[in-house]
Amino acid sequence: xxxxxxxxxxxxxxxxxxxxxxxxxxxxxxxxxxxxxxxxxxxxxxxxxxxxxxxxxxxxxxxxxxxxxxxxxxxxxxxxxxxxxxxxxxxxxxxxxxxxxxxxxxxxxxxxxxxxxxxxxxxxx
Numbered sequence: 001x002x003x004x005x006x007x008x009x010x011x012x013x014x015x016x017x018x019x020x021x022x023x024x025x026x027x028x029x030x031x032x033x034x035x036x037x038x039x040x041x042x043x044x045x046x047x048x049x050x051x052x053x054x055x056x057x058x059x060x061x062x063x064x065x066x067x068x069x070x071x072x073x074x075x076x077x078x079x080x081x082x083x084x085x086x087x088x089x090x091x092x093x094x095x096x097x098x099x100x101x102x103x104x105x106x107x108x109x110x111x112x113x114x115x116x117x118x119x120x121x122x123x124x125x
Contacts, residue, residue: 002026002114004096009119014088016123020081022096022116031098033106034079036070038092038121045095047107051079059106064090088125093118 008020022034035050049060049070058070069082079096097112105111 002098004098004114004116006094006096006116006119009094009121011122011124012086014086014123014125016086017082017084018086018121020083020094020096020119020121022079022081024077024098024114030100032101032103033099033111034070034072035097035099035106035112036079036081037095037097037109038090039095039118040092043092045109047109048094049081050106061107083121086121086123088123090121091123092121094121095119 003025004022006020006022008018012018031053033050033052036048037045038048039045047061048064049068051058051070051072067085072079095118096116098114099112103111
């Protein structure tokens with residue numbers, strides 16, 4: 001069984017920074033890609049960022065480009081989301097996800113095989 005565990009969320013003020021972590025545990029597990037999504041109350045889950053495990057190429061939603069950075073630590077099997085210049089509209093539950101094999105479009109939730117439990121990020125204005 002593979003588990004993804006997020007940490008690092010919390011309550012911050014607009015303009016502050018937070019770093020989310022997502023550690024994979026369980027049986028030997030390697031990802032094709034890992035992603036971050038978020039879901040605000042009353043809204044659908046939306047793509048935030050993704051990173052291909054081999055090579056480390058990244059891709060971001062336009063709403064976070066230039067403010068958020070996704071990275072990985074291969075040795076720790078952990079992915080990070082550094083969030084800078086946070087805005088009130090970034091308030092959401094953030095989920096990490098892992099795709100085991102190739103997927104043509106990593107911007108959709110259906111591309112991922114495993115999900116974390118989610119962690120709250122609240123940005124006060």
